[in-house]
Each structure stands twice: as structure tokens, then as C-alpha cells.
Amino acid sequence: MITCDLLIIGAGPAGLFATYYAGMRGLSTVVVDSLTHLGGQVAALYPEKFIYDVAGLPAVRGRDLISGLIEQAQSASPHFILGEECTTLEDQADGSIIVTTSAGTSIHCGAVVITGGIGRFTPRPLPAVDAYSGEGIHRVVGPAEEYAGHDVVVVGGGDSAVDWANMLADTANSVTLIHRRARFTAHESSVEQVQNSRCRIITDAEVLEVVGGTAIQHVVVKDAKQDASEVVPASVVIPALGHIASLGPVTDWGLAIKGRQIEVGTDMSTGRPRVYAAGDITDYPGKVRLMVVGFGEAATAINNIAVVLRPNEDVFPGHSSELSRPVAVGTGG
Numbered sequence: 546m547i548t549c550d551l552l553i554i555g556a557g558p559a560g561l562f563a564t565y566y567a568g569m570r571g572l573s574t575v576v577v578d579s580l581t582h583l584g585g586q587v588a589a590l591y592p593e594k595f596i597y598d599v600a601g602l603p604a605v606r607g608r609d610l611i612s613g614l615i616e617q618a619q620s621a622s623p624h625f626i627l628g629e630e631c632t633t634l635e636d637q638a639d640g641s642i643i644v645t646t647s648a649g650t651s652i653h654c655g656a657v658v659i660t661g662g663i664g665r666f667t668p669r670p671l672p673a674v675d676a677y678s679g680e681g682i683h684r685v686v687g688p689a690e691e692y693a694g695h696d697v698v699v700v701g702g703g704d705s706a707v708d709w710a711n712m713l714a715d716t717a718n719s720v721t722l723i724h725r726r727a728r729f730t731a732h733e734s735s736v737e738q739v740q741n742s743r744c745r746i747i748t749d750a751e752v753l754e755v756v757g758g759t760a761i762q763h764v765v766v767k768d769a770k771q772d773a774s775e776v777v778p779a780s781v782v783i784p785a786l787g788h789i790a791s792l793g794p795v796t797d798w799g800l801a802i803k804g805r806q807i808e809v810g811t812d813m814s815t816g817r818p819r820v821y822a823a824g825d826i827t828d829y830p831g832k833v834r835l836m837v838v839g840f841g842e843a844a845t846a847i848n849n850i851a852v853v854l855r856p857n858e859d860v861f862p863g864h865s866s867e868l869s870r871p872v873a874v875g876t877g878g
Contacts, residue, residue: 547624549575550854551847552644552654554631554795557585559824559839560660561614566844568621570851570862575652576623577644579630579793582685584611589685590705593712599837608688626650632794634820642819656819656850659795659807660843661826669786671700673752673764681761683783689716696778698723698764700752701785707731707739709783714742721745721777723752723766747777755782792826803828813846819853821846 551567553560556578567574582588587596592608599605629646634657636642644652668684686709697717699710702724708731710722722739727748729736740746747766753774754765761782767774792805800815801808806828813821823846824839832838848860 546643546651546653547575548653549573549624550655551575551850552577552631552642552652552657553623553660554578554644554657555585555660555824555826556580556583556625556627557660557824558587558610558614558836559843560585560658561611561618562840563658563660563823563843563847564618564621564623565614566847567850568618568623569865570847570858572621572655572847572851572854574621574623575626575654576618577626577629577631577646577652579628579647581628583615583625583627587611591708592686593689593708596836598835626652630793634798636818640819655854656821658813658843658846658850659815659820659822659826660824660839661792661795668784671752671784671786673754674700674782674784677755677757677761677782679757679759679761681757681779681781682755683781686712686783689713692717692781694718695780697721697781697783698752698777698779699783699785700724701787702726702729702731703785703787704731704735705787706783706785707735709785710739710744711735711742714739714744717781719745719778721747721779723747723750723777725749725751725769752782755779806832811845812849813842814849819850821850 550572551574553563553576556576564574564576587607588611594607595604597604629648631644632647633645642654689712692713693716695717696719697713698721699706700723710720713720722744749769750766752764753767756762761779763776764779765774766777799817807822807826809815809822809827809829813823815822823842825834851858852860
């Protein structure tokens with residue numbers, strides 16, 4: 546059993562900022578995410594895209610923003626649990642909560658903040674890729690320099706697929722972009738960029754097979770119009786067909802849910818004692834789904850939770866600029 550003051554469900558931007566802010570309030574934290582990496586959608590879907598609406602940062606690459614948020618969150622000395630999904634939530638007689646994950650991990654906490662973005666999101670199936678058990682399938686793309694010398698095949702026609710093809714075009718040994726239709730759904734300027742790059746584009750086609758043992762050797766691609774197939778060199782395959790979003794087990798926790806959002810009050814409370822939410826997963830009149838709004842909601846939730854757990858404290862924590870040293874992190878409870 547892991548014990549903490551606060552369990553944060555979701556390690557995207559709002560969850561990471563909530564982790565940092567909990568540390569400022571002296572709360573010990575456990576952070577759980579069903580993904581195997583920190584950063585949520587930003588890290589998984591558009592790490593190389595620039596974000597322009599974060600206060601104080603005229604333009605910041607997604608990957609760099611997540612890196613900064615992780616560094617900031619680490620100051621709270623959190624316990625990260627990745628690749629596990631929170632499944633059950635049980636209220637205890639003393640007001641605390643026990644949450645159990647899909648792997649059987651039990652977390653005993655004083656309160657919960659759900660910062661799950663669009664909820665659990667799983668990649669859309671691609672039979673040829675799903676059938677391959679060796680290495681070389683990259684559902685999350687690393688820095689461009691890691692692909693030097695690789696023959697990369699990107700599958701998809703949306704923003705992520707085209708962005709990744711553009712990102713790797715000048716670094717990888719070769720990049721082949723395969724899309725089952727002739728028309729791309731990605732932003733027009735991105736499509737124009739990839740068309741003018743050294744990337745090879747194959748449309749009206751699908752990947753029939755990923756061939757290799759422990760490592761990928763090549764892929765077999767079928768041309769839908771000519772009913773013919775060809776072998777395309779590959780050492781890395783990036784399936785970018787989008788994701789299927791779901792709130793998962795959270796829907797069974799007795800929360801007020803509207804669509805794929807959790808309805809909250811002005812203090813980010815859900816109506817269930819000691820369970821709060823922040824970020825894109827929340828809904829209330831006038832809600833604006835921006836990352837910066839999620840940061841504010843995270844701070845609001847944490848400050849209100851601090852008072853619930855420690856009634857002698859104030860909701861307003863004081864200005865961070867007045868702190869002479871980092872706030873000590875609590876030890877649990």
C-alpha cells in the first residue's frame with residue numbers, strides 16, 4: 546500500500562503542474578498515468594509542434610514545455626506510477642480514499658485530483674503493426690537525432706503523421722509516408738512542406754505486413770488502385786492513425802459526467818467528497834479548453850484540497866515570489 550496526501554490521476558500538463566503546486570502546499574503526491582511516459586497528449590501526439598498560448602512563452606515546442614513541467618514537478622518529489630490505470634475508488638471511514646490500479650497497486654490518499662485530459666486514449670488499430678512483436682514500432686516519437694541512419698515508415702494522413710514525417714525528413718536515412726487515401730487531413734501548409742521534402746509519399750495504399758524478427762527489416766505495402774504490392778525498406782514504423790478516447794473506469798465512480806467531461810464546481814470539486822478534477826477533463830458553464838486554463842484549475846483544486854486536508858490553513862497560499870526557499874514536501878496521510 547502506497548500512502549500519500551494527494552493522488553493525481555493523469556500526467557499531462559495539468560497533472561504535472563498540479564504535482565508541482567501540491568509540493569508548494571507541502572502535500573506528498575503520487576501520480577498515475579495509463580501511458581508509459583509523462584506528458585500526456587502533448588508528448589504522445591505533437592512533441593515537435595510549437596505552442597503559442599502559454600503565458601510568458603511566446604513560442605515553445607511541445608517537447609520543451611513538457612520537459613520544463615517535469616523538472617518543475619520533480620521539485621515535489623512525487624512518486625510516479627506509469628503504464629497503470631486507476632480502476633476502483635473506495636471511500637474510507639476517516640474520509641480518506643483508497644484507489645486501486647489495473648496492476649493491483651493500492652494507493653491510500655487524503656484526496657484525488659483527476660487531470661486525465663481527454664481520458665484514456667489508445668492508438669487506433671493497425672493489424673499489420675499490431676501483429677508484429679519485435680522492436681521498432683514507435684507510437685511515441687523521440688528527438689529527431691535518434692532516427693539518424695534509420696529507414697522510417699510513417700503511417701497516417703493527419704497532423705501527427707505529417708508533422709513527424711516533416712520532422713524526420715532531413716535526419717533519417719529515408720522517410721516514407723503511407724496513407725490509405727489520396728487526400729491528407731493534416732494542415733495544408735504541413736502537407737505542402739512534406740510534399741516538397743525528401744520524404745517519399747505513397748497514397749491510396751496500406752501496410753499489409755511488417756517483416757522482421759527482433760528488428761524490422763521492411764514493410765509490405767499494397768497499392769489499392771493497382772492491386773499490387775511492394776517492399777519498402779524500414780527499420781522504424783510510426784503508426785499515426787489517431788487515438789480512441791475514453792474515460793474508462795472513472796465513469797463508474799459516481800461522478801456527474803457530461804459527454805467525456807466531469808462536471809465540477811468553482812473550486813474544482815466533483816461532488817464526491819475529496820475528489821477534484823482539473824484540465825480538459827472538466828466541464829462547467831463558460832469552460833474554455835486551453836492548456837493555460839488547466840494550469841489555473843490545477844492550482845485552484847490544490848489550494849482547496851489543502852484546506853480540506855488541513856483545516857487550519859488558508860485557501861490562498863501567498864505569492865510564490867515571497868518564498869525564500871522551496872516548501873518542504875509532506876510525508877503522507
